[in-house]
Amino acid sequence: MYRSAKSSKGFITEFLEWFGDLGIFSWQVVRAAVTPYEFRELFLQLDELGSKSVPLVALAGAATGVVLSLEARYSLTRFGAKSLLPAAIAFSVIHETGPIITGLVVSGRAGAGIGAELASMKVTEQIDAIEASAVHPYRLLAATRILACILMLPLPTLAGDACGLFMGWVAQAMVGPLSLHQFISSGFKGASFNDFLPPTFKTAVFGLIIGLIACFQGIRTQGGAAGGRPCGHKLSSPVVAVRDSRRRRASETHHSILPLSATRNWQNRYAHNRSSCDGVTPSRARRQCASRRGRRFAQVLWKSKGFERH
Amino acid sequence: MVEDLHKSFGSQRVLNGISLTVRRGETLAVLGRSGTGKSVLLRLVIGLEKPDSGSVRIYGQDIAGLALDRLGEIRKKMGFLFQHAALYDSLTVEQNVAFPLQHHKKEMSRSEQGNRVKELLAEVGMGGHLEKMPSDISGGMQKRVGLARALALEPEILLLDEPTAGLDPISAAEVDDLVLKLQEEHHMASIVVTHDLHSVKTIANRLALLNEGNVAIEGSFEELQKSDIEFVREFLRHP
Secondary structure: OHHHHHHHHHHHHHHHHHHHHHHHHHHHHHHHOOOOOOHHHHHHHHHHHHHOOHHHHHHHHHHHHHHHHHHHHHHHHHOOOHHHHHHHHHHHHHHHHHHHHHHHHHHHHHHHHHHHHHHHHHHOOHHHHHHHOOOOHHHHHHHHHHHHHHHHOHHHHHHHHHHHHHHHHHHHHHHOOOOHHHHHHHHOOOOOHHHHHHHHHOHHHHHHHHHHHHHHHHHOOOOOOOOHHHHHHHHHHHHHHHHHHHHHHHHHOOOOOOOHHHHHHHHHHHHHHHHHHHOOOHHHHHHHHOOHHHHHHHHHHHHHHHHHHO | OEEEEEEEEOOEEEEEEEEEOOOOOOEEEEEEOOOOOHHHHHHHHHOOOOOOEEEEEEOOEEHHHOOHHHHHHHHOOEEEEOOOOOOOOOOOHHHHHHHHHHHHOOOOOHHHHHHHHHHHHHHOOOOOOOOOOHHHOOHHHHHHHHHHHHHOOOOOEEEEEOOOOOOOHHHHHHHHHHHHHHHHHHOOEEEEEOOOHHHHHHHOOEEEEEEOOEEEEEEOHHHHHOOOOHHHHHHHHOO
């Protein structure tokens, strides 16, 4: 009991220390990043983080588009809302799936890469050598990488979105006749730029989180190359942070994840319709609605309603 | 000049009130058993570590209290050769040596920087390895490239952490000759941390032997040889 209390106290202290160190690190990077700026290193990192992440994000986006398209088709066809399919795919890819897939893939690829690179430089005294050469290591290494993450993340997001939508259409076209023109015009009917800009540019926040945590974990690494602890943190921290940030953001917008009350409202309506039209008892219809597919259907209807309002 | 310098890592006390002075044109060799804080002393001198107490004065300024920008100005006058060379592994040999020039000699054109890099690498006998990566060259060669990088900004103070460790006798003698030549040409103040007594005889004007975080004895090689202190006699008996 005493031991367990002691270990949880140690964990809490370590956790708070980590946050404190992260805060100090962020402040030092901000101070270091003012001027003169390391443009050469920045362009190098823009290329490394942006353009080289595009193929992987595009692939992940394409796979997500196919899965989403096939899953949504099954559910929507069952509930007689097949015509909503392009809109459902477009909105879910652009609003949530594309940005979160990009965040996760980039944090896995680039975030871990940054962390490992800086950790390796730290343990081989290369960061000390930079400092001994009278160059600010935070300015050269951290500020450039963080800024590159912020600036470049929207680019792979667009690529991931485009591939997700395209492969979503391909999956639909393989099952039934649907031209790309029809898919796009139906999917984006009545949509404005305001629907797409915030979800795309919120990935810049993901970039900040990924870059900051990866640089912090890399630079504070101690010990040798085995460094399981820093490496584990490095890989997982940006992923967890991106996931949590997405959750927070998603709960703020009704487009992203449906509020519980709204879901219940649509479930009740659906249950009422089924019981009156199909002769199913209201309780059974409600039970069906409570299933995963029922919730998903309610979400799609809610999205389409919100979409029409705009 | 370091004065009453104390440094601990956790419960381990490494330096326990060291005081040393190095003047321009002079080479001080710091000797001692492994783990006595010789490398820590160099890191304190260049400001990579902060002392627990005491002062490190360079050109009359205590570097422990300096802002990073001001410390940077002093560091530009210092060259540091790390124990394991610490070359940037993503850059070629040429780019490694060009690194300080690109950051601090912006008035130099690309071709001037290139020529200076070639000159420095030729001086350390690495003229034919410009395009190689640090992983493609031996430890001794890496050390010579590290020395060329340390000399890139024509420093007035040179800090060498075991410059001849891992080198064959011929390369070690070449590095010694190079350090001597630089000392004669540029009148640099040098601190050399080493275990190589042969090298010490060649390059050092003065020696400081560390023991248990303190300077056990300071003087010329001959003075150390004449010492009655048991530790000093034993140290010199096992080169």
